[in-house]
Amino acid sequence: MRAWLNRVLYELVWWLFRPFAPFIRYRNAPDPLVPGLALDRAKPVVFVLSSRSWVDYFVLDRICKDLGLPRPSRTGSNFPTPERAGVVYMPALLETRLRNTDLLRLIETGIATKSFETQIVPVSIFWGRDPGSETSWFKLIFADSVQAGRVRKFFIMLANGRNVFANFGLPLSFRETVDREKDAQTAIRKLVRALHFHFLRARSAALGPTLVRRHVVIEALLQAPVVQQAIARETGPALTREKALAYARKCAEEIAADYSTAAIRFLERLLSVFVFKRVFSGIDVRGLDRVRAWAQQYEIVYMPAHRSHADYLLVSYSLYHAGLVPPHIAAGVNLNFWPVGGLLRRCGAFYMRRSFSGDRIYTAVFRAYVDSLIRRGYAIEFFPEGGRSRTGRLLAPKTGLLSMVVEAGLRQRTRPILLVPVYVGYDRCWEVSSYAKELRGAKKQKESAEGLLKAGKILGKSYGKAYINFGEPICLQDYADAHLPGWRNYFAPESDAQPPGFKRFVSQLALEHARRVNAAAVANPTSLVAVALLSAPERVVSADELVEQIGHLVWLLKGNPASEHQYVPETAPRAILEFAAPIARAVRVPHAWGDLYGVSARDAVALTYNRNNIQHLFAIPSLIANLFRTRMLMTDELVVTAVRALHPFLRTEFFLADDGAQCETTTRRWIEVMLQLGLLTREGDRLRRPDADAPAYSTLAMLGRVLNETLERYCMTALLLAEERRGAQALKRERIEEDCRMLAERMAILTGRDAPEFFDKALFRGYLNTLIDIGLVRQREDQSLEVDARIDRIAERSQELLSDESRQMLLQLLSRRKTPDAASASGAV
Secondary structure, X not given: OHHHHHHHHHHHHHHHHOOOHHHOOEEEEOOOHHHHHOOOOOOOEEEEEOOOOHHHHHXXXXXXXXHOOOEEEEOOOOOOOOOEEEXXXXXXXXXXXXXXXXXXXXXXXXXXXXXXXXXXXXXXXXXXXXXXXXXXXXXXXXXXXXXXXXXXXXXXXXXHOOOEEEEEOOOEEHHHHHHOXXXXXXXXXXXXXXXXHHHHHHHHHXXXXXXXXXXXXXXXXXXXXXXHHHHHHHOEOOEOHHHHHHHHHHHHHHHOOOOOHHHHHHHHHHHHHHHHHHHOOEEEEEOHHHHHHHHOOOEEEEEEOOOOOHHHHHHHHHHHHOOOOOOEEEEEHHHOOOOHHHHHHHOXXXXXXXXXXXXXXXXXXXXXXXXXXXXXXXXXXXOOOOOOOOOOOOXXXXXXXXXXXHHHHHHOOOOOEEEEEEEEEEOOOOOHHHHHHHHOOOOOOOXXXXXXXXXXXXXXXXXXXXXXXXXXXXXXXXXXHHHOOOHHHHOOOOOOOOOOOHHHHXXXXXXXXXXXXXXXXXXXXXXXXXXHHHOOHXXXXXXXXXXXXXHHHHHHHHHOOOOOOOEOOOOOHHHHHHHHHXXXXXXXXXXXXXXXXXXXXXXXXXXXXXXXXXXXXHHHHHHHHHHOOOOOEEEHHHHHHHHHHHHHHHHHHHOOOOOHHHHHHHHHHHHHHHHHOOOOEEEOOEEEOOOOOOHHXXXXXXXXXXXXXXXXXXXXXXXXXXXXXXXXXXXXXXXXXXHHHHHHHHHHHHHOOOOHHHHOHHHHHHHHHHHHHOOOEEEOOOOEEEEOOOHHXXXXXXXXXXXXXXXXXXXXXXXXXOOHHHHHHHHHO
């Protein structure tokens, strides 16, 4: 009787569901599903649903029908077949641990039948993406819940039917699972436990922790010990406790996010329909399957490269589409303007000031907020560079917020923290024009509603594709075990102490993360074309030669990738050029002997941004090519020695992954790749460059010019230090950095280079840091420098890497250089 009644109810629910079925809209993960699951079609499949819901079953059936998977049927007392999959509910599996059921008997029969095998696929169906919060009766009725009954599930379907997400776990072999155990009961118990934990983790990865009301969060911040201590320290005659507490509340109101899944859904639709589809021809995302797996085991902190205001929108948008909970994002307080500020806050943005210095209460409140996010298990995103890169290069990381995240992460003991590097790149960055103006000295435009309206003009232009690549993560606890001995004794939840060397540890971690971001670089078509075009004399090259050079660049990357996560989206040279030419504004010039491609001086400035995105990928082969500028033959050992000498500078500037110990191995691998491509040949025991009339010579020369400006800056620094060392005046670091910058600026003007990043003072600061690290320069306590005599030899040898024109101009500029005192005297006359 009960079975008959159950069948009648099932038929009734199916007919009630049928009118709504066409209106159901779903996403699934992995995507694409069929290759992602990689099911063996010769073996039966059993889908396990996370909750006992016929509506979930109907959605699963539709997904299987749409995508060509075996259609599920309720298992009953029959084994599944390759043509007809089975389906069971997790609650039914849990019942097998308590009492003898038909399902338990079926499983035991399957275990006993040694020839029986099936693929178990756990499936979580989420109606909407609300993690749950006690905010209103509306959410209590319409938000999805594992405890929802049949009537409530009907209302949930009505409210969220167009926002369904189906998460498919990877197949689990039934036979392998049960054969590992000594008896059937143990096998069933472990299988059920594994599935139970899978569903809990899948829900946490897709929805995140339960949301807490904003005013509750703020009140908790004000009661945090670190905030109370800061208020107590600041209280005095000039600031009463009441005023200090009011200021702390103001800080908390300014900082705290007001996370809302409805706002995220609204922004997702807005970006999908009105922005991304009009601006980008596609969003190419790599590594999401790995991120989904990490999210089920770790608490994730996303740390992307920062090149555009679109970065945080794209990362959250991609994660949401992949069925992962969007993170809370640390945003500059400059973005907190109407109407964007409120919307971003409700989408997870929490705001931070550019500087915390001197404001103990604000620092304490912000630190407490970061600690609360990590303690509650929310995913976080922030940009270690601190601001958008104006040159396309990865900026040196700032460690303030990272230090807070690391300390909070090491104090909590719930789930390990995973720091995930994210490379974000564009075929054309929509802010590149304003970046060029800022580098020339123009004032940065403040973000405002007026600027937002003006930005609407980008919707009518094509910027190619956007690229997101998730790199190799760092498990914070494991990294601390290796590089911060004894940290567990200091980072107790009730202690405020920091272990010795903590600041150095954070700096080391920041640099390692930057290297992993660059190791996951995307060599997109526009960047490859930019590397080749900007390395051509006068920025003009024949079409055939350009295609050939692009092909060599691609195969250099394929032959010796920076890491397994490095990505080249398109490998056909002609397709790369055809796609990138209109975006790069490269002009094709017809000619009887063959067409040419060129780019104007103004557009070349914009292209330097794309070139700088991936310049680090060609740093070592470009240096090797430069060594053959004035030499026809060189031994392998001489090449390795020369690369080893400059490797510390390249590693500092480009955040290269290989350290000094790996330099020789890396260099020899590059030599082998260049030999395979015909860019070098062997002549006896030496390496030989191609003859000047050989096609490969043109590519080798182009490759060498990729590093021209970098090598010129190295030479400038060495020559200036060598000259100043012989002088009588004290050598002040600040003056040396400024002299290097002015020398580079003057050279850029005289050579007609419209590339402001050429004289970026931060680059010269990095060179001096490297010289200090390797012992060629010593910095005294008064910031004066003591330069080793070996700098004279280095200055002499560095000139060999320059072209005759560059070397001559640089020496002339130095000989005619005026010191500040001389310049003042000249002006007085």
